[in-house]
Amino acid sequence: MILHRSWLPAAVLAFVPALVLPSAAASAAPHPSAAARSVQRDADALRDTGVTGVAVRLETPGGTVTSRSGVGGLVTRRPVATDGYLRLGSTTKTFVATVLLQLVGEERVSLDGTVEELLPGVVSGAGNDGRTVTVRDLLQHTSGLSDYIHDVFPDPGARTYFADRWRAYEPEALVGLAVRHEPDFPAGTRWAYSNTNYVLLGMIIEKITGTTWEQQVHDRVLRPLCLRHTDTPGTRPFLPHPHTANYQQFTADGPMVDTTIPYRPFDSGADGSMTGTARDLNRFFSALARGQLLKPAELAAMRNTVPVPPDSGHPEGTQDGLGLFFTPLSCGGGYLGHGGSGFGYVVRAATTTDGRRTVTVSAHSRSGDPHTAARQEDALRDLVDHALCRTG
Secondary structure (H helix, E strand, O other): OOOOOOOOOHHHHOOOOOOOOOEEOOOOOOOOOHHHHHHHHHHHHHHHOOOOEEEEEEEEOOEEEEEEEEOOOOOOOOOOOOOOEEEOHHHHHHHHHHHHHHHHHOOOOOOOOEHHHHOOOOOEEOOEEOOOOEHHHHHHOOOOOOOOHHHHOOOOOHHHHHHHOOOOOOHHHHHHHHOOOOOOOOOOOOOOOOOHHHHHHHHHHHHHHOOOHHHHHHHHHHOOOOOOOOEOOOOOOOOOOOEOOOEEEOOOOOOEEEOOOOOHHHOOOOOOOOEEOHHHHHHHHHHHHOOOOOOHHHHHHHOOOEEOOOOOOOOOOOEEOOOOEEEEOOOOOEEEEEEEEEOOEEEEEEEEOOOOOEEEEEEOEEOOOHHHHHHHHHHHHHHHHHHHHOOO
């Protein structure tokens, strides 16, 4: 799975146990298209594995298909929000990578530049050496740096969530927590997902430009593409309306907890803090794949991938570029995208390599049962695969 919090145990990363919940029609049209029927069928299948609320938006040359299934709140039983606001989690990383690669195209930074050159003394101690870690390593998760989230959520459970969800850390503090640990491997020799990489990239963007990574994302991506419903809220905890409630089951037999308010220790930085809508996400990924945001050389660099280990939770054959994953399709070829997750939600955004078909799926609950998790992940992957493989 392409997940923001991939280190957490399967019992925490899973979705919610099976609930039979109502479906919302994919379209008001009296005779939905074959594509709309397929998407609705797959959204219902994901709901039937236990996800409380599911929303899908598929953009194709033939038009837009939307689908909802389940409920938008377990207490109110309201419908899943139409084009509601979402927490984007690690999908934030693709926006940050786009800004960094624009700076590469402007010759303000090099992919082969080291962290020590850009942030002297920040990555050091416990065997960490910023002189050996490049910007490319950070973008592609080949740095070997420890993931700070081990330190800010050491005891997975509802008690920790409620006790610490209002606490926020400065980026320097998060990096400081990570470099207390020895690196997992020498930089550039292996692949391992680490949110620390993108915290450092946010710091590098600010060092180069003199303004925050948030401001650079607004100026370079959101404003040019008119993504008016995408934001970098930082530590602001509340989603705009409308939105669907998120629910986390922290243990296999525990209650579902409303986690619509994020866990700010790891939901407020360049590695995963953005919010937005499926409409905006689709527009962003399509524009990125079509070359509207990066020059050809930088887009090629972004799409230059390394294999992702088979035990990493990603689909077989997945490869990682610079802030962008490539995943094979069952019909041949593959798609580009990135996922994100936090307590109670998963977002998956994907586009065909030509940017012509783009889909965003949001699932609004996660459970403590690893067996349910596997079924739900399979259903989520099938939904994306079917949506992008259809010719209609």
